Amino acid sequence: xxxxxxxxxxxxxxxxxxxxxxxxxxxxxxxxxxxxxxxxxxxxxxxxxxxxxxxxxxxxxxxxxxxxxxxxxxxxxxxxxxxxxxxxxxxxxxxxxxxxxxxxxxxxxxxxxxxxxxxxxxxxxxxxxxxxxxxxxxxxxxxxxxxxxxxxxxxxxxxxxxxxxxxxxxxxxxxxxxxxxxxxxxxxxxxxxxxxxxxxxxxxxxxxxxxxxxxxxxxxxxxxxxxxxxxxxxxxxxxxxxxxxxxxxxxxxxxxxxxxxxxxxxxxxxxxxxxxxxxxxxxxxxxxxxxxxxxxxxxxxxxxxxxxxxxxxxxxxxxxxxxxxxxxxxxxxxxxxxxx
Ligand SMILES: Cc1cc2nc3c(=O)[nH]c(=O)nc-3n(C[C@H](O)[C@H](O)[C@H](O)COP(=O)(O)OP(=O)(O)OC[C@H]3O[C@@H](n4cnc5c(N)ncnc54)[C@H](O)[C@@H]3O)c2cc1C
Ligand code: SF4
Numbered sequence: 301x302x303x304x305x306x307x308x309x310x311x312x313x314x315x316x317x318x319x320x321x322x323x324x325x326x327x328x329x330x331x332x333x334x335x336x337x338x339x340x341x342x343x344x345x346x347x348x349x350x351x352x353x354x355x356x357x358x359x360x361x362x363x364x365x366x367x368x369x370x371x372x373x374x375x376x377x378x379x380x381x382x383x384x385x386x387x388x389x390x391x392x393x394x395x396x397x398x399x400x401x402x403x404x405x406x407x408x409x410x411x412x413x414x415x416x417x418x419x420x421x422x423x424x425x426x427x428x429x430x431x432x433x434x435x436x437x438x439x440x441x442x443x444x445x446x447x448x449x450x451x452x453x454x455x456x457x458x459x460x461x462x463x464x465x466x467x468x469x470x471x472x473x474x475x476x477x478x479x480x481x482x483x484x485x486x487x488x489x490x491x492x493x494x495x496x497x498x499x500x501x502x503x504x505x506x507x508x509x510x511x512x513x514x515x516x517x518x519x520x521x522x523x524x525x526x527x528x529x530x531x532x533x534x535x536x537x538x539x540x541x542x543x544x545x546x547x548x549x550x551x552x553x554x555x556x557x558x559x560x561x562x563x564x565x566x567x568x569x570x571x572x573x574x575x576x577x578x579x580x581x582x583x584x585x586x587x588x589x590x591x592x593x594x595x596x597x598x599x600x601x602x603x604x605x606x607x608x609x610x611x612x613x614x615x616x617x618x619x620x621x622x623x624x625x626x627x628x629x630x631x632x633x634x635x636x637x638x639x640x
Contacts, residue, residue, distance in 0.1 A: 302347075304355055308362040312490050315358050316520050320492040322356050323519035328512060330427060332519035336360050338383060338419035341410075342426045350436050351427075351443055360419075360522070368524060371395065378402070378528045382421035386476070387412065389420060398530050400638075401537035401556055405479040408541045411548045421523040424477045424503065424580075425515065428470035429550060430459065441467045442511040452614065458550075461611040461620050462577035468511030469614060470578060471550075472504065477580035478556040479539060482572035485528045491521035500526070504579040533560035533568070535640040540631035541574070542623060551575030553624040555631035564594045569632075573607060576624045583607040586628065595636045597629070604628040 309315040315336065322334040329335070335354040337343050338361065346352035360368075360383060368381040373394050380389060389395060390406035409415065409423070432438040432450035439448035451459055451469055459469045477500075485500040503515055517523075537558035543549040554574035560567040569590040571583040586607035593599045604625035611621050 302350075302353055304347075304357055306357045306359065308359045310362060311364050312368075312522055312524060315360060315363065315522055316490055316492055318356075318358055319520035319522075329517045329519045329521065330425075330514050331512060334358060334519060336522060338422040339385070339414075339417040340422075341414050341418045342422060346427060346434075349434055351434060365524075373398065376529055376531060378530055380420050380526045380528070382523045382525055383419050385416055386410070386418045386420060386423055387415035390415060397535070399479075399483070399528065399534040399537055399558075401479045401482070401534070401539050401558055402476070402528065404539035405475040405541075405556060408539065409475040420476065420526060423474055424480065424500075424526070425523075426474050427514070429473050430470040431455075433470060442470060442507070442514075445510070445512045455616055456614045457616040458552075459614060459617050460576060460578045461613050461617060461624070462573070462581055462608070463506050463579055464612055465507045465509065465511070465578075467509050468507035468578065470507070470511070471575060472577060472579050472581075473550045473575070474580070475539065475541060475551065475554060475574055477504075478554060478572040478574040479537075480526065480528065481580040481582050482556040482558060482570040483528050483530075483534065483537075484570075485526055487523055488525040488527065489517065489521045490524050491518055495524075500580075501582060507578050534558055536561065536635055536638050537570075538631060538635040538638065540627055540634065542627050543575075553620060553627040555624075555628045557628075557631045557635045559595070559632075559635050561595075561636070566590045566593055566595055569603075571603075571607070571628070571632075573624060573628065576611075576620050583628070585609065590632075595632060597633065600629040600632040601625070603632065 334356040368383040396403040438450040541554040556572040558570040586603040589603040589606040
């Protein structure tokens with residue numbers, strides 16, 4: 301048992317102030333001595349395993365700002381407060397009607413019990429499930445920089461084929477983040493530099509040679525909301541998740557798709573891929589391959605090939621390339637055929 305101090309700040313500015321005072325690893329929020337906690341379904345897990353060892357926990361659940369717990373819809377924006385629970389967002393009828401992709405990505409994640417506990421901000425900041433990261437006796441550059449990567453030559457069936465580096469091939473396992481990156485979401489942040497906004501696409505960092513630095517947040521940055529733009533086209537959007545079992549499992553491959561169609565012609569496709577990459581993965585090459593085309597099986601397959609051109613398979617995860625392509629093809633055709 302490692303001792304830690306537990307506090308419940310009363311508002312966001314108090315949380316930022318305490319975090320600023322105690323943060324001692326300025327670039328590494330996930331390793332910092334002080335950490336925020338919301339649903340605790342990810343962080344408490346890693347504390348029990350000895351992977352996360354914060355000295356101070358700041359519980360965000362007592363923050364008094366009501367907007368942190370609200371979903372607001374208007375002027376072409378869905379604004380999710382950071383403490384909204386996954387289950388509440390998944391079950392929101394307006395969100396489901398306006399943009400099914402958001403609801404589906406949440407509904408297919410984790411279990412009902414976890415979705416009732418887990419917050420949206422905590423969800424997008426969840427850490428990898430790489431088995432060698434979770435078991436502290438293995439070398440792991442993400443957990444212990446410079447120690448090596450046991451997954452490279454180990455059993456890497458769950459690992460990523462896109463966005464990998466020579467130092468880390470861990471998959472980003474979240475689902476909601478794939479919807480957010482596909483839809484050009486924005487994150488609202490409060491930190492010691494004041495309030496600011498960040499494109500969701502800039503929140504997570506590729507592993508490169510610093511896989512231990514996972515996001516572009518500072519240790520005292522609190523996410524207060526996530527904003528998602530919507531329009532008529534977002535009704536034609538869909539999340540397809542393929543996994544080892546149909547419930548309570550992370551994606552082996554997934555596809556988040558939103559199609560803006562002019563008759564049968566694709567004006568604009570928005571695509572992200574899950575289960576196959578080290579960070580939430582926007583598939584721009586696939587989007588470009590679809591622009592101006594009439595979507596059929598052949599066009600969808602060409603787009604899926606484009607999405608995986610840069611993929612780097614390892615010994616046990618090469619199957620993710622054909623699986624990821626088939627997942628994207630099916631998601632595209634199912635989205636085309638939606639009755640909206
Ligand atoms: C068995 C199991 C299966 C799962 N399956 C899936 C799945 O299929 N798909 C999926 O997407 N997820 C899955 N998950 C992950 C689960 O969804 C996450 O654990 C959960 O969403 C994390 O949210 P939380 O609020 O509990 O985060 P916490 O554990 O409280 O926090 C997680 C991280 O976010 C930080 N944080 C939290 N809130 C803020 C904030 N407002 N500002 C700044 N930092 C913040 C914390 O400091 C911490 O680093 C699964 C989890 C388990 C245990
Ligand atoms: S893949 Fe990344 S998280 Fe997993 S052992 Fe290697 S360095 Fe660690």
